[in-house]
Amino acid sequence: MLKRINPVLPELILELVLYGLVIQFTGVWFVEDRLRYSTGLWFGIVVAGLMAVNMAVVILDTVELASEKGASRKSALFSAIRYIGVVVAFAVTGIFDLGNLITMFIGVMGLKVAAYLQPFTHKFITKYARRKGELSADKIG
Structure with a gap:
């Protein structure tokens, strides 16, 4: 389903999860409150994933x-809704003490990291997929 929206979106979500795992396993050893660290981080990763889907x-x-006049207005409206949603997510997490706000911010910034790494990981994934396809074709023939 995500691939129908944008062919790169599944890769971006995968990169977000991998980023979250790296941050989780490297940082959890250095904090006292591991539960709040983890919940803040994964709330941030979820928010970043929802932002990515919304943007796509x-x-x-x-x-x-594009030919209609309201396209630009609709895009601006959904951008504002997306940012309000992020502020609400941070407010709820902070008010109800559901997680660490700093790690939540680090999780949300994972969207930036994933977006910058996407061209490199796309190249790696397509190269691997081609190689795997060639190997399976060789075995059949």
Whole structure:
């Protein structure tokens, strides 16, 4: 389903999860409150994933409605809703003490890291997929 929205979106979500695992396993040993560290981080990763899906949907809708006048306004509206959603997620986490806000911020910033790494990981994934396809074709023939 995610690939229909944007072909790169599944890779981006995978990179977010891998980023979360790296941050989780490297940082959890250095904090006293491991539960709040972990919940803050994974709340941030979830928020980043939802932001990525929302951005992909908005881009798809904007491209499809490019000829209409309201496309730019709709894109701006959904961007504002996305940012309000992030602020609400941080507020809820902070008010109800559900997790560490710093690690939540680090989790949300994982979207930036994943976006910057995406061209490199895409190249690696496609190279691996081609190699795997060649190996299976050789075994059959």
